[in-house]
Amino acid sequence: MEQKNEKRKTIVIGITGSIAAFKAEELVKELSADYDIEVILTQSGKKLIEVEKFQKLCPVRDCLFQPGMTYRDYLEREKIGHISLADKAGLILVAPATANLIGKIANGIADDLLTTTIMASKAKILIAPAMNNNMYTNPIMRENTGKLKKLGYFFIGPATGRLACNRHAVGRLSDTGDIAKKARVLLEEPLKNKSVLITAGSTIEPIDPVRHITNKSSGKMGYALAETAKAMGADVTLVIGPASIAKPGVKVIEVNTAQEMYDACMQNFAGKNLVICSAAVSDYKVLDESREKIKKENNATLKLELTKNPDILKEIGRRKTSSQKLVGFALETENLMENAVKKLKNKNCDMIIANSQEAINSENNKVFIITKNAVEELEEMPKSLLAAEILDRFR
Numbered sequence: 001m002e003q004k005n006e007k008r009k010t011i012v013i014g015i016t017g018s019i020a021a022f023k024a025e026e027l028v029k030e031l032s033a034d035y036d037i038e039v040i041l042t043q044s045g046k047k048l049i050e051v052e053k054f055q056k057l058c059p060v061r062d063c064l065f066q067p068g069m070t071y072r073d074y075l076e077r078e079k080i081g082h083i084s085l086a087d088k089a090g091l092i093l094v095a096p097a098t099a100n101l102i103g104k105i106a107n108g109i110a111d112d113l114l115t116t117t118i119m120a121s122k123a124k125i126l127i128a129p130a131m132n133n134n135m136y137t138n139p140i141m142r143e144n145t146g147k148l149k150k151l152g153y154f155f156i157g158p159a160t161g162r163l164a165c166n167r168h169a170v171g172r173l174s175d176t177g178d179i180a181k182k183a184r185v186l187l188e189e190p191l192k193n194k195s196v197l198i199t200a201g202s203t204i205e206p207i208d209p210v211r212h213i214t215n216k217s218s219g220k221m222g223y224a225l226a227e228t229a230k231a232m233g234a235d236v237t238l239v240i241g242p243a244s245i246a247k248p249g250v251k252v253i254e255v256n257t258a259q260e261m262y263d264a265c266m267q268n269f270a271g272k273n274l275v276i277c278s279a280a281v282s283d284y285k286v287l288d289e290s291r292e293k294i295k296k297e298n299n300a301t302l303k304l305e306l307t308k309n310p311d312i313l314k315e316i317g318r319r320k321t322s323s324q325k326l327v328g329f330a331l332e333t334e335n336l337m338e339n340a341v342k343k344l345k346n347k348n349c350d351m352i353i354a355n356s357q358e359a360i361n362s363e364n365n366k367v368f369i370i371t372k373n374a375v376e377e378l379e380e381m382p383k384s385l386l387a388a389e390i391l392d393r394f395r
């Protein structure tokens with residue numbers, strides 16, 4: 001076991017009863033190079049790993065009430081185990097996290113050492129789910145993760161890949177290297193004292209009271225950027241169009257139309273260190289929005305006249321000061337690089353993220369990062385990791 005150093009931060013790693021529990025050993029090994037690690041096992045987690053392997057690496061606990069301990073022992077000897085663990089944790093990382101564990105935290109249940117420590121801690125909590133795909137897509141699970149995200153809990157994964165039940169589907173524990181990377185970011189906060197404005201999702205342009213024009217953007221990239229920027233310690237404002245995914249726990253301004261998004265951006269962009277425009281903003285709106293529902297009986301054909309919306313990226317590029325950085329996204333169906341390079345120049349951006357239409361509504365993205373001096377091709381990766389790659393360039 002490594003020598004204790006008082007200055008080292010502590011990560012409490014919770015290991016639950018998932019088939020991926022054995023992978024936590026790699027995490028403990030990797031993170032103990034720089035941090036003090038304390039492991040908490042749930043009773044189910046304990047059944048799926050070789051406890052001795054972990055005991056050789058760090059302190060391991062598995063129960064709230066220890067056999068033979070008296071009231072006085074808890075107060076004097078252990079300083080109440082779960083409270084002292086909760087207080088000294090810089091980060092609590094649950095990897096792998098079962099559906100059961102996530103459900104318990106989301107519903108305020110604290111009936112073992114891990115859930116009680118989480119409940120008692122003010123530390124950041126990072127959850128790495130791993131489970132069967134039907135468990136992960138169960139609406140109860142969706143509701144629980146949505147609730148926790150909104151409350152500021154951080155998630156990584158799960159990834160899509162081969163599951164223990166031999167299906168290729170979502171539910172696999174994220175790569176342990178990626179989990180360790182995110183844990184480090186949460187502890188080190190490389191964007192502390194920076195403020196970031198992010199736009200995400202689509203906008204909608206009304207045709208009449210019950211119809212509108214929109215596009216296929218899901219908002220996942222912008223949400224990943226917002227969540228990651230927050231994890232990196234930034235103060236984040238997210239301007240979002242209508243989107244059906246769980247909102248991250250940052251300041252959120254909800255808008256519908258491109259004009260509303262433009263207004264929200266102009267009101268909030270002053271003083272921001274970094275602005276990332278990832279929203280798919282409608283270029284056009286309907287010139288004469290009908291006050292009543294348009295009836296087909298009166299129209300054999302229907303012509304909609306469209307007029308241009310304000311250009312948010314261009315206007316921020318025009319107004320930004322020399323200390324503000326601006327990132328735009330370019331999505332093209334043809335001549336991607338040529339158009340992206342043009343956009344960088346015309347909109348006075350510091351960086352353009354060029355992606356193709358496969359990015360829409362996908363969990364992954366494959367992009368080129370274009371700056372004045374370089375074009376960098378990144379491999380395909382989950383949007384949360386891409387968000388970290390982008391934000392890392394503005395530390």
Ligand SMILES: Cc1cc2nc3c(=O)[nH]c(=O)nc-3n(C[C@H](O)[C@H](O)[C@H](O)COP(=O)(O)O)c2cc1C
Binds near residue numbers: 043045098132
């Ligand atoms: C062999 C085995 C593998 C399991 N793998 C998972 C898993 O990957 N994810 C999950 O959510 N539940 C899994 N379960 C079910 C959980 O162990 C069960 O819900 C348990 O109550 C979780 O307790 P805990 O959250 O306190 O660790 C598995 C069960 C068994 C027997």
